[in-house]
Amino acid sequence: MPDACFGEAAVAPVFAPVVPSARAAKTDEPLFDAVATPNDSGTRNGRLIFVAVLTAYFAITLFAWLRLGAWPMALYSLIVLAFALWSVIGDARRRRQSERIRVWPDRTLVERIDGAGRCTSSEWQTGWLRLTVEHGQPGGPCLRLTSHGRSETVGAFLTGRERLDLANALARHLGPAAAVR
Template sequence: MPSRQISSHAPFSTSPVFEALIVPYRSTTRRGVIWMAVAIVVLSLGVGMRFLLLGAWPVMLFSLLELPLLGVLLAINLRQTRASELILLDPRQITVTRTDPAGRQTGFSLPTAWLQINLEENRGASRVVLTTHGQGREIGGFLHEPEKASLCKALQRAVHDIRHPVFDNPQLRGL
């Protein structure tokens, strides 16, 4: 099923019952990555200079060749900061909007009437899968295992609350 653009201004939209913004885990900030890159460059050049002075010039060559590789890998790491997944559940549908590292948004919507949320285990890795009318879509792909289980339980609870609303009628409290 092809992905489609999701409009943020849907007509007759109801307020969300459940909302989750999922972003990949970031172990450091952009400033931290820059400091780490500077430290690795200084350390690499220091080791290369030490071996160059000892007469082992190929070590300096390899030290200089590893620096562009470091730059490429850190650029890929920093590029991942824009990736996210927004999950909105309202009484009529669940809408998932994904933003890739380039900033492009795609998404899909599934009706909540027959929606099933399952945590599927496969060879030690789990997936949160939304299924309705034969359509299965994975969400939360970059979450860790405990976070996937937590997301699955929270979504299941929210769908249950939609299907089984509790009405509080003050006139019936005494009965």
């Protein structure tokens, strides 16, 4: 499903350069363009089937408890159904998150979509931008972009291995970007 901010590019994570750096120096295309999204092993149809089966199961058990006159158990079934649906909605919010990092010779742009669908962006001067990988964090390494007293964490929803891959790909393009200017 395309996003409002990123369009079709947000459909799949990409950690490779979009165009070679020699060509990017002559055009307005970025040297590096990565879209990071959270892991998602399910499909839209699979989630719909899961919710349908879950709802049918709880409707049947709710009817059975009410038919037997065990209304406290029926109330318990409704509470469990509410928590299950809350979990599915929370997963949908998590899957909506994404980050897009683009590097040009003179600037770097970080665009974010949070779980509520709000778009934010921050722009950095590529020549002054530093990428720091902080190891020893509870969830794995932490990627931090810093420049001129500002600091921003990127890829927080990625796994530790994916963050390291993103850091390596980004570091390969931040150095040449300064040389292209």
